[in-house]
Amino acid sequence: IRGKKIYPALKDMSINFAENHKINYYADLCGISLSDFQHSFTKITGISPQKYLISIRINYAKNLLYTPSISIKEVALAVGYEDSLYFSRIFKKSVGISPREYIMKYKAPSNKNET
Numbered sequence: 001i002r003g004k005k006i007y008p009a010l011k012d013m014s015i016n017f018a019e020n021h022k023i024n025y026y027a028d029l030c031g032i033s034l035s036d037f038q039h040s041f042t043k044i045t046g047i048s049p050q051k052y053l054i055s056i057r058i059n060y061a062k063n064l065l066y067t068p069s070i071s072i073k074e075v076a077l078a079v080g081y082e083d084s085l086y087f088s089r090i091f092k093k094s095v096g097i098s099p100r101e102y103i104m105k106y107k108a109p110s111n112k113n114e115t
Contacts, residue, residue, distance in 0.1 A: 003044050006030055006037065013049075017056045018080035023049050057081070058094045065103050072099045 003010065009026035026049060027037035041049045057079040064075045076087035092098045097105065 005032065006041050006044060009037070009041065009049070010045075013053050013056060017053060017060065018078060020080055054090060054094060058091060061087075061091060061099070062095070062102065065099060066107065068107070072103075075099065 006026075008029045012021075012026065012029060023038065024034050026041075027034040030037055032040070038049060041052070045052055047055070061075050061079045064070055064078055065072075070078075072088065073084040076082070076084040079087070081087035081090070088099055091102070095102060
């Protein structure tokens with residue numbers, strides 16, 4: 001199995017994506033050197049471990065942004081970014097629009113006429 005060597009890292013990243021682990025944590029988790037981990041990870045997934053983790057965080061953030069009662073700062077914290085401005089920059093770089101623009105573009109219309 002191609003990904004067997006990095007499977008522990010993939011699993012941990014998908015479950016604990018909000019944790020701020022350094023990449024060497026994942027290499028240790030897999031029992032391989034940092035350089036071997038980064039090379040294997042990139043070869044198997046097509047992207048670096050850092051970019052993979054960002055993609056998981058951004059995808060989860062997109063789902064949270066559909067929740068009307070949650071702020072962008074709360075979303076940032078939930079996906080592992082203590083600085084909401086940094087989160088907004090990463091989000092915009094990944095998605096092409098800011099979190100606020102994403103909310104405005106994709107939020108469901110409210111039903112103001114319901115009684």
